[in-house]
Structure formats: structure tokens, C-alpha cells
Amino acid sequence: MSNVRVLKFGGTSVGSPERMRQVARLLSVDGQTKIVVLSALSGTTNSLVSIGESWKNLRATELNQQVETLYDHYLNFINELLSSQRDEGKAVIDKHFDQIKKLTAVSFNRSSNRELLAQGELMSTKLFHLYLKECSMKAMLIPALEVVSMDEDGEPDIELIDHRLNSILKANPDHSLFITQGYICRNHLGEIDNLKRGGSDYTASLLGAAIRAEAVEIWTDIDGMHNNDPRIVPNTYPIEALSFNEAAELAYFGAKILHPNTIWPAQKYNIPVKLLNTMAPKAKGTVVSSASEPGSIKAIAAKDGIIAIKIKSSRMLLAYGFMRKVFEIFEHFKVPIDMITTSEVAVSLTIDDDEHLGSLVEALKEYGEVAVDKNLSIVCIVGDLISEERGLVKNVFNEIGEQPIRMISYGGSRNNISILIPAASKAEVLLALNKGLFKQNEI
């Protein structure tokens, strides 16, 4: 393990000149090697996505307007952030906006659209680097596009990332502060691509894994992962410690603070992931590591927009090979399945994306009657839940009371109980479970 730390700052942490200055203060050079991963300024990726849509739909006037508005935002930003480096800052944004205009001047294509989306992170890192220079903080920019690569299946090539990143660090022993872009990467064709929305967290953990970092720190503006959804439940609190498995379940099932792919690279090399708050840097936040506390319920999370598909077939379900055929259809359309329950005559499963729903249903009809239910939510209870623990499931169902339940999944791992309910009852279920499972939090 190296003593390098990887620190990722999200869009809001660099979203205003003041916040960017604060990030610089947090990094005050102490000699320890740090790799800083930045998102685009908050709102930028959304704007670039809309610019891409206007471009695709041939709405030229709207497109020009959107580009101008974004440019003005950056112009104000550099005027406020920089003084001695202002001309350099202006040159940076002019260069990237020229590129945006050049890209969108020709007809739309997906590969150039991905290049368009990459401009946000390219600008935020360069502007931050200039600001550090202005503060006489020595730092080096690492182009993520020369380090982070994906293979044909869209999976990161950790060995390659490892090799490239370590060569850069070795070749620059006089530097201890490195800045790089989150989110962006090269695909197997060598084109500019990205790790999907929110992917800067994933970049941080890939880089952390590649250099076997001491820790990966995800800096946002809340004080860690909470034990329930703070938008719905009052008096939630940050969870001090989570195991990798618990954090992966929570990230996937609704806790927006962390991109779900962040956990596996860190888990693979046993690198702790800390969730910290730029607004309260001394707060403990949440530490995700291999340690776990048996028998404890850590958190409740919910994921919306869930679709349940039921395939009923009295004739075929018991025959071996039936499940395989059903799963192959999902595999064919590259649609991941979240929850599954089976009975003698039917299998129900859930997905969270309706892009291929029509084709899936058509293909599944070959194996039985198919029914689709939309507007559902998965509520997920996460912890180190030993199945022998008496009364645990009873507590959960007592709290849910009369609420309708569409599916239940328990025992798949020791870390989660998932319950599928109509989206309309989500708030009530979260509140009821909170009251019953986190007694210390009662109000």
C-alpha cells in the first residue's frame, strides 16, 4: 500500500469560486502525495447534455443560446476566481468553447457528443490548476484521457491504469499534488468516453485501486451517508462505519451520495473509502472498509422508478433450463435484474430502466403470460443481518404494518432485505421503518 491519498471533489464543491478556494485550502501542501479528482462545475454536465440534445434535434438557435449562457457563466467564474492567471483562464475557456462550437457545427454523432460532455471536467481541472498556481501551490495536471481506459465491455482496465498512473508518479518525484478529471475516459476504440453520470467517484476509486492508495476520499457537501433518506425522514444521522458490501447495497439502492461502481475497485484492494464534507472538513463522515458489525442494521434506502415483470408458466417453470432462458433474454438486451422471487408457477423480477421494456416483454411472451407493474420502489434495509438473529424480520414487517408489498427478497446476501412496494407508499414505509429499527432516533 502506498501512502498516496486520492481525493475527489464533486460539482458543488468546485461550483463557485469561493468553494474552489476552499478546496485549495483543504489541500494545503503537507508533503503527502495526493491525487485530486474533480467533477465539472455544478450544472455544467447538465448544460452540456442539453446542448447535445439541441444539437441532435437540430435546434440551432437554442443551441447557440445555451452555449453563450454557459460561456458567460465561465467568464464570470474566472473573473472572480483568478487575478494574475486571469488571461490564462480566459485562454482555457476560449479554447474549450471553440471546441464545443466546432463539434456542434457539424452533424450530430454520438462519439462527438461524448467529447462534448468531456469539456466540463477538462475545464474545471485546468481552472483549478491555474488557481493553485496563483496561490503558489505546486501541482501537476494528469490528463485522465491518457490514463483511464475501458475495454470492449465498458470495463476498466485496472492493470493498464495502474501502469500508466504509476509511471507518471514515478517520473515526477518532485511533485506531491496531482490534479485529474473525474468521469472521462477512453473507450476501447480510443475515443473519448465517460463513466456515466456521477462517474467521478468511480474514477477516484479506480485510481485509488491502481496505486493501492492509503484511502479514497469522496468530498461532497453532506456529512457522510445517512441512515435514511433525509428528504423524507427527519433526524437522520450519518453512519460512521459501513462495510464495503453494505455501502455497495446503499449506493445502488438509492443513496445518491456515492456512485454504485465506486465500491468494487476499493474493495478489491481493501482501500478504505471515506465520505467527507467540504463544508465541515473535521466531521467524521462515513468510513467504508472491510470491517463489519454483525447483527446491526445500518441504514434504510429506497430506489424509485422500479418496474416488476412477472412471467407465469405452469407448464415450464419447473422444467430445468427455464430460468436460464428467461435470464438470457435480459442478457440479450443488456438489462440488469435487481430483485427476483419465484413460486411454483411464476417468476417475478424487477428492472430499473424501461428502455428495452417493450422488446423484453415480447421476447418473454414465448415462455408464458407476462404482466408488467410500474411505479414501484424498492426499500432496502442494509446491515450485517445474520439470518439467525431472532425477531429481525418480524420487526421489519411489524413496522410496515398494513402497507401493500409486491415482492420481498431476503437471504440473497447477509447485507440486505429488499421490499418492493408501490411508489406512493414509500414515504410512509420509510418513516415507519425508521421508527421501529432506529429506536435511538425516535422523536
Ligand code: ASP
Ligand atoms: N460531471 C459528471 C456528472 O455531472 C460526473 C460527476 O460529477 O461525477 O455526472
Ligand code: MG
Ligand atoms: Mg456525485
